[in-house]
Amino acid sequence: MNQVFSPEGWKSLRASWLLLVGAALAGSAIVYGSHWYGIKEKRDSASSERLLHEARARLDNARRERDSLNESADVFRTLVERGLLQREQRLDLVELVNALRTRHQLASLDYDIAPQRTLPLAGGRVFPSIDVLASRVTIKARALHEGDLLGFIADLTQSRQGFYPVDRCTMRRIEGDPDDLRPHVEAACTLEWITLKDKHANRPG
């Protein structure tokens, strides 16, 4: 063994030692290179897995949204048709009220439409995609019979244009001779004329 590490040995085996060192370097390079490539592939794979996870999550959301929207589509179609997502058409309301007044033969009809405002909802609830707007409408009417008043209110709340939920109403008998042709009942009601505004739509309020 001493001869191997003697000067003569080093000289004689120099090429072999260099070959060994070169082989060690080459082997290490191969191992390191393949390891690096493997790590890179794993990293890419992890990225791909993440992308797949995201794609599946997005797809699941889309499916849920599709199912949800399919369930909601009919309702939403009705809402759109009733103008819930349109701006207030106050002239339409005026004409509607006048038409109903005539239809139900109201003796008198007074109404006030307040400026539109953002409607505060119970519990402070807000929606991310819509603003809920409302104009408070106060109606005072007189009629010969309470049926006329109730019919007027029913037709107004069930109108095919807009939503007018009546939240307060007082109906009172007016004293007098029942046979007189003058109003025998009066009503004072308040309702909210509700419209929705799409927050994503760039339309003036």
Next chain:
Amino acid sequence: MARHFLYLTNSRLVSMMTQGRRIVGRREFAVTASAAAELERHLQGYADVPVHLLTDLAEEDFRLDTVPHVGSRDREAIVARKLAQMFRNTPFRHAEVQGRESEGRRDDRVLYTAITNPEVLRPWLEVIEKLRVPLAGIYSAAVFSSVMLEELDLLFAHTLLVTFTPGGAMRQTYFRDREIKFSRLTPIDPEEGQSLGTLISEETTRTWQYLDSLRHFAEDDRLEVCVMLHARDRVIVQPALRDFAQIQHRILDMEQVAAKLGLRPAPLSSTAEEVFVHLYLMRPAANHFASPEIRRFETLRRARSALRRAAAVLVAAGVAWGGWNMSRAFETTEQDQRVAQQISTANQEYDQITRALPSFGVGGSTMRDSVSFYNAAIRGFPRITDFAVLLSQVLERHPEVRLDQIAWQATDDPKSTPALTRSPPATDVPVKAITAADTAPTRGAEAAAAAAPFSNGRYEVALVEATVREPTNDFRDALETVTRLAGEIATLPGTTADVVESPLDVSSSVAIQGRHGRSDPATMQLRFVLRVTRDHGGGA
């Protein structure tokens, strides 16, 4: 692997090239003054092939001795010292510890051997040294011949192995219990009229006598003389061999020996050099005579070979490891491709779903929020008309009751109360309670209503003001009628009804005022107020 064997006798040098376990080349040199130069030319073609030098020389001496049984390191020192003392004039010496004595101190038995005249090796070794040929070792053919006994199953207590060397000499090697004890080389130089068989017989007899003089035999011992001969010589020799009680001759037919050892082709003569080379290839032996200095080129060759093998192993290991890494990486790549395919499929389905979504010109979230708001706040919002219809159904069963006023509201607070303005009495009542409500109308928070949050309309709360017509002064029946009316209203689903103002408040906390004239009307109209609450359950 190629090997180069040089079989050296006093008159011949036989060169044999082997490949694997076959002798593939043979050349014989006469030991003359020019032989070294011829060998040099011959060796130049095989300078890189390791050389094994087997000696079968007359100058080889054998001695037996015992040394105390000590540790291996001490024994090596003792043996080396004795070896140097015995053969101080030659570097080609060797010792073998053969076993232990059976009696006394049970010392170790040691065989010492040496080539006493180094000059017989010098010219050949100079050629080898000059050409830097790797010399693997110098071996004693006599010592190595013990392998032949084992391979040929010559398992006798006393064996004399007789072999022939190139150049006409006869080697007699004595083994006791397969341990070499003595060996001598005799030139085959028959006298006139003396046959080879007679010469062998006389020589073996002489050797027996010598060994017997050294007390190697007991009275009943017999020496088995094994003579390895080619068939051609056997017919000459065998008739001359005479067996005695102490000597038994056995002919080892060269072809049979070769067949048994797997030596092909079989040697063409009785000389044993090819058999020894083949035995070496079967069972390589350790070097006997060569010093490390002489063997340095072989040492370096082995080191070079080891380094190259190590380099190859490193590269192979790196390639294998790298291949394993790459295979895993490729597996990952294939998995990535599958994942990419799955992503593509998911995205395609997502796009299809997105395109097929009902949009109505707005985003899905807008649609969802709109429907959510509608379902929560509007769809189930109570209507006064529905309330009025239900109330009318109950009032129809009470013609004595006349409805004067309804104050109704939809709210999320069941305790809230709508505003009610008290109606003037229709008729004068002789007895009535005086309450705070007579002086101030019932007022709700009308002004705050506009600023209040829009309710979901879980509850309908109404104040129902009405009168009941009863015979004058029949207050008890009036009270019962109103109580019954409240009870009937309360039977409606989710509805409660309480009498807020009784036709006559008879509690002790309020005052009662009675005013009777000479005659009272036949009937009276008694005012009362009911508070009706209707729960729609969980919000509309």
